[in-house]
Amino acid sequence: MLFYFIALLVTLVDQGTKMAVRMYMEVGDMMRLGDSGMQLQHYENSGMAGSMFQGNARLFGVVAILFIAGILYYRRKGEIRGFWMQAGAGFMVGGALGNAIDRFVYAKVTDFLVFPSGRGILNLADVAINIGVVLLVIGMLIRAYRSHRAKRLRSALPKIERS
Numbered sequence: 001m002l003f004y005f006i007a008l009l010v011t012l013v014d015q016g017t018k019m020a021v022r023m024y025m026e027v028g029d030m031m032r033l034g035d036s037g038m039q040l041q042h043y044e045n046s047g048m049a050g051s052m053f054q055g056n057a058r059l060f061g062v063v064a065i066l067f068i069a070g071i072l073y074y075r076r077k078g079e080i081r082g083f084w085m086q087a088g089a090g091f092m093v094g095g096a097l098g099n100a101i102d103r104f105v106y107a108k109v110t111d112f113l114v115f116p117s118g119r120g121i122l123n124l125a126d127v128a129i130n131i132g133v134v135l136l137v138i139g140m141l142i143r144a145y146r147s148h149r150a151k152r153l154r155s156a157l158p159k160i161e162r163s
Contacts, residue, residue, distance in 0.1 A: 002083065003075065003090040010094025014125040015101060018110040025112070037116030045121075046108040061103030064096040084142060088135030091128045098125035 025031070025042040032039050046057045071089050074080050080089045102109040111121045 003080075003086045003093075006087055006090025007094040007097065010091055010125070010128045011097045011101070014095065014098030014123060014128065017112070017124050018098075018102065021110055021112045030114075039114040040112050041114050041121060043111040043121050044106075044108045045111050057103040057107045057109065061100045064100035064103065067096050068093050068100070080136075082139055082143065084135050084139030086139075088132045088137075088139055091132030091135060093132075095125040095128035095132060098128070099123070 021040070021042050025040070027042050027044055030039055030041040071080065071093050075086075075089060080086065099109050109123065109125075111123045111126075113122045113124070113127070115122075
């Protein structure tokens with residue numbers, strides 16, 4: 001349930017924020033958020049990250065759907081399990097679905113988050129995908145650590161039984 005809850009929540013929040021940006025800001029409008037250095041700027045991207053491959057939104061929408069299908073396949077197969085990996089997969093699927101909806105409905109993705117680092121302009125779906133990757137990596141590290149620890153215990157067990 002965690003996976004589906006996070007995926008649905010991310011998709012709904014992402015689509016809601018994009019709808020608000022489209023309703024209340026013209027493309028190119030900019031708004032500062034306090035003293036944080038963060039800004040909102042309405043930008044429409046018909047390509048992919050970094051505005052590369054403009055005009056291919058629907059193609060990248062298909063890629064997003066294939067990505068989601070892959071995550072669902074590996075979940076069903078049992079490869080994605082445990083809190084961290086389920087949560088990470090949920091964030092990634094919610095983000096991919098949020099951007100895929102934009103790509104199919106509008107033929108472009110609405111971006112609006114400009115961080116002080118100046119490394120491009122994002123939306124909440126993009127942020128969710130990044131959070132998902134971090135959570136998935138944490139889950140994989142935990143799984144690798146537990147597997148390593150279990151192997152060490154199994155290899156030490158015969159020595160203990162012999163004594």
